[in-house]
Amino acid sequence: QDHLVAAGQLSRADVERVLDRAAEFDAALSAGGGEALPARYPETVLALCFYEPSTRTKMSFETAMKRLGGQVVDMGGVDASSVSKGESLADTVRVVEGYADGVVLRHPREGAAKMAAEFVDAPVINAGDGAGQHPSQTLLDLYTIREAAGLDDLTIGIVGDLKYGRTVHSLATALTEFDAHMHFVSPESLRLPRSVRFDLHEAGAELREHTEIDDVLPDLDVLYVTRIQRERFPDEDEYQKVAGEFQIDAETLAAAKEDLTVMHPLPRVDEIDPDIDDTDHASYFEQAHNGVPVRMALLDLLFQNHE
Numbered sequence: 001q002d003h004l005v006a007a008g009q010l011s012r013a014d015v016e017r018v019l020d021r022a023a024e025f026d027a028a029l030s031a032g033g034g035e036a037l038p039a040r041y042p043e044t045v046l047a048l049c050f051y052e053p054s055t056r057t058k059m060s061f062e063t064a065m066k067r068l069g070g071q072v073v074d075m076g077g078v079d080a081s082s083v084s085k086g087e088s089l090a091d092t093v094r095v096v097e098g099y100a101d102g103v104v105l106r107h108p109r110e111g112a113a114k115m116a117a118e119f120v121d122a123p124v125i126n127a128g129d130g131a132g133q134h135p136s137q138t139l140l141d142l143y144t145i146r147e148a149a150g151l152d153d154l155t156i157g158i159v160g161d162l163k164y165g166r167t168v169h170s171l172a173t174a175l176t177e178f179d180a181h182m183h184f185v186s187p188e189s190l191r192l193p194r195s196v197r198f199d200l201h202e203a204g205a206e207l208r209e210h211t212e213i214d215d216v217l218p219d220l221d222v223l224y225v226t227r228i229q230r231e232r233f234p235d236e237d238e239y240q241k242v243a244g245e246f247q248i249d250a251e252t253l254a255a256a257k258e259d260l261t262v263m264h265p266l267p268r269v270d271e272i273d274p275d276i277d278d279t280d281h282a283s284y285f286e287q288a289h290n291g292v293p294v295r296m297a298l299l300d301l302l303f304q305n306h307e
């Protein structure tokens with residue numbers, strides 16, 4: 001496929017192809033690069049168009065492209081670009097396509113990457129579209145899960161802001177390809193949106209919903225924690241009703257399996273006590289680091305496919 005705009009595009013075979021390639025890049029990076037990591041794309045330029053803030057996604061795409069021997073141009077965000085003068089997304093991506101061979105797009109509007117992909121031939125990667133999807137995050141999440149717990153016969157608890165959480169929407173959809181047992185833990189007001197419920201239903205996945213982590217914790221191989229996203233709430237009062245709802249600490253994890261893997265797409269605010277960071281449960285920094293080999297693999301496959 002030319003573009004990656006939603007996790008639903010990815011079959012199990014697609015995911016495994018990316019993760020296997022990522023494992024090769026991971027090994028080469030761990031070996032220090034060199035001959036194991038030849039510059040594959042010296043003439044290739046990747047454009048970063050981020051209309052919302054980012055640390056991990058933007059920097060790991062940039063690192064990935066540079067590790068592949070390629071180059072990066074950065075639109076520089078809304079205020080530093082002609083977006084602030086009112087330029088449309090369609091015009092922006094059509095212009096950027098003339099400068100670059102691929103576009104990584106983060107945008108506050110759901111569906112933005114899908115729309116952008118209709119205007120350009122170069123591969124478009126959705127790096128987060130509002131409360132919609134974040135499929136490249138899902139690939140690194142799946143890579144992390146495969147490394148830590150395996151993707152077969154997986155029981156995962158997905159906790160927090162399931163309504164606005166684009167990482168959750170993409171991950172839940174992708175996990176249906178692996179027949180994972182998914183438990184969704186959230187306040188009533190932050191349950192999965194209708195579109196994701198529909199995808200899960202169509203895929204034959206069982207929708208197990210809870211309001212308390214304790215109800216599911218002992219069964220879990222992976223606990224995937226997410227931030228309640230203040231910036232997505234239309235009403236501050238509604239946010240305050242659920243702020244701080246889930247805070248994972250050593251006491252929370254007392255009933256967990258010894259080898260439970262705790263993940264978080266980050267940034268975190270108060271969802272995971274820093275005391276967990278130094279335990280064997282914590283995988284969230286490793287998860288963020290996996291963004292580089294996984295995005296190298298994704299870029300490599302998309303560029304090869306587009307040749």
Ligand code: CP
Nearest residue numbers: 054055056057265266
């Ligand atoms: N996980 C993630 O998307 O982080 P950033 O917002 O920092 O890119």
